[in-house]
Amino acid sequence: MTYVTILGSTGAIGTRTLEVLAALGDTYQVAGLAAGRNVELLAEQICRFHPQIVAVADEESRARLLSLLDRSDAPEVLVGDEGLIACASLPAPVVVNAVMGARGILPALAAVRRGARLALANKECLVAAGTFIMREAAAANAEIVPVDSEHCALHQCMQSGRPSEVRRWILTASGGPFRTWRREDLASVTVADALKHPNWNMGKKITVDSATMMNKGLEVIEAHHLFDAPYDKIAVLVHPESIVHSLVEYEDGSLMAQLATHDMRLPIQYAVTYPERVSLPWPRLSLATVGGLTFEEPDVEKFPALRLAMDAGRAGGYAPCVLNAANEVAVDAFLRNQISYSRITSLVSEVLDDLHSGSPSSIDDVLHMDGLARERARLLLTKG
Numbered sequence: 430m431t432y433v434t435i436l437g438s439t440g441a442i443g444t445r446t447l448e449v450l451a452a453l454g455d456t457y458q459v460a461g462l463a464a465g466r467n468v469e470l471l472a473e474q475i476c477r478f479h480p481q482i483v484a485v486a487d488e489e490s491r492a493r494l495l496s497l498l499d500r501s502d503a504p505e506v507l508v509g510d511e512g513l514i515a516c517a518s519l520p521a522p523v524v525v526n527a528v529m530g531a532r533g534i535l536p537a538l539a540a541v542r543r544g545a546r547l548a549l550a551n552k553e554c555l556v557a558a559g560t561f562i563m564r565e566a567a568a569a570n571a572e573i574v575p576v577d578s579e580h581c582a583l584h585q586c587m588q589s590g591r592p593s594e595v596r597r598w599i600l601t602a603s604g605g606p607f608r609t610w611r612r613e614d615l616a617s618v619t620v621a622d623a624l625k626h627p628n629w630n631m632g633k634k635i636t637v638d639s640a641t642m643m644n645k646g647l648e649v650i651e652a653h654h655l656f657d658a659p660y661d662k663i664a665v666l667v668h669p670e671s672i673v674h675s676l677v678e679y680e681d682g683s684l685m686a687q688l689a690t691h692d693m694r695l696p697i698q699y700a701v702t703y704p705e706r707v708s709l710p711w712p713r714l715s716l717a718t719v720g721g722l723t724f725e726e727p728d729v730e731k732f733p734a735l736r737l738a739m740d741a742g743r744a745g746g747y748a749p750c751v752l753n754a755a756n757e758v759a760v761d762a763f764l765r766n767q768i769s770y771s772r773i774t775s776l777v778s779e780v781l782d783d784l785h786s787g788s789p790s791s792i793d794d795v796l797h798m799d800g801l802a803r804e805r806a807r808l809l810l811t812k813g
């Protein structure tokens with residue numbers, strides 16, 4: 430029996446993880462579930478998967494959840510970051526981290542410190558605190574198996590060569606909903622436009638990140654940490670069909686690629702069952718049906734967030750943490766119709782200008798800077 434804890438169980442990745450576990454059958458059991466405020470869905474998940482512990486965002490959600498559960502059979506219900514950390518600290522060998530944002534840092538650390546496998550969807554924790562998380566994972570001999578589709582693809586492509594033989598790690602990008610829009614038309618983008626991802630059905634924050642291409646910038650930083658890849662060996666290639674999930678180019682000129690449908694249940698299952706590959710019951714890729722695959726260079730003039738993030742990654746120190754925190758605030762403001770699409774990237778750029786210098790010596794430094802960057806971003810928002 431393998432126990433799995435899911436952080437962010439009510440989200441796009443979390444719900445698909447539960448589908449995967451249900452399809453895998455009795456050999457996989459849920460140990461803990463953490464969610465935010467969707468207690469109705471969490472209550473259904475509790476009835477079906479019987480976790481020992483659950484966590485929710487706040488006391489109000491805890492009270493609402495308890496009112497939905499049969500008290501005689503209810504799991505322990507914890508709250509906030511402490512609840513997330515307690516779930517990650519349960520003795521389950523696999524923790525799926527699928528919360529959104531820098532909130533994923535502390536539970537990621539809690540999981541790797543005890544040597545658990547971290548099946549990682551939450552890219553923001555590596556962007557903000559990758560050096561510390563990777564160091565702690567290495568010290569505890571904990572595996573980090575990526576769920577993010579591109580990194581999961583790279584992980585698979587890396588099985589056929591040594592890291593020292595890699596010439597380039599090539600991350601594919603769909604280009605998002607505005608790939609074919611003219612640059613001048615981006616001024617009129619609405620929230621609804623930005624939420625129409627061409628291929629993937631994801632949470633709102635990552636969908637907006639895909640629309641600015643900040644997502645790909647965050648993924649470059651994520652790849653740098655996961656594969657210890659120098660930035661000058663990480664490339665981005667636009668591939669509108671999202672069928673080739675990423676590629677590794679080896680020194681001898683061979684390109685290894687991983688191809689599949691755009692369905693996150695495959696990378697989730699890969700990360701949970703690794704190194705075993707298990708049959709999946711969902712539709713499989715038919716290349717004859719797809720017909721053609723296309724590729725193009727990214728347009729960093731039209732999507733300046735990509736360059737901003739890659740520059741922040743190269744700069745290192747506090748810059749990726751500041752980039753991520755400012756982006757979380759900016760995307761949230763965009764989703765609330767408080768700022769325009771183009772203001773997302775300019776706001777992040779201004780916060781980076783103000784707070785880019787210095788380097789964290791500890792995770793507390795990272796969390797402190799994360800807070801400062803959010804404050805700075807909110808202040809700039811009030812100034813218009």
Ligand SMILES: NC(=O)C1=CN([C@@H]2O[C@H](COP(=O)(O)OP(=O)(O)OC[C@H]3O[C@@H](n4cnc5c(N)ncnc54)[C@H](OP(=O)(O)O)[C@@H]3O)[C@@H](O)[C@H]2O)C=CC1
Pocket residue numbers: 436437438439440441442443463464465466467468484485486509513526527528529530532550551552553576577578629630631632633634635693
């Ligand atoms: N969706 C995808 O296909 C992919 C996602 N990722 C990454 O995975 C992560 C999750 O993405 P996605 O599933 O799309 O996002 P969603 O917004 O769909 O889900 C986020 C999850 O986090 C939970 N959450 C929110 N606030 C808290 C809190 N305070 N404490 C605990 N949990 C909380 C939400 O709970 P609730 O809804 O109950 O409030 C929800 O379960 C992101 O980092 C994203 O970048 C990476 C690759 C692909």
Ligand SMILES: CC(=O)[C@@H](O)[C@H](O)COP(=O)(O)O
Pocket residue numbers: 577578579601602603604605629638639640642644645693
């Ligand atoms: C499914 C996944 O991994 C997302 O990160 C996805 O790749 C986003 O698509 P973009 O390539 O448009 O950023």
Ligand SMILES: [Mn+2]
Pocket residue numbers: 577578579580648
């Ligand atoms: Mn991705």
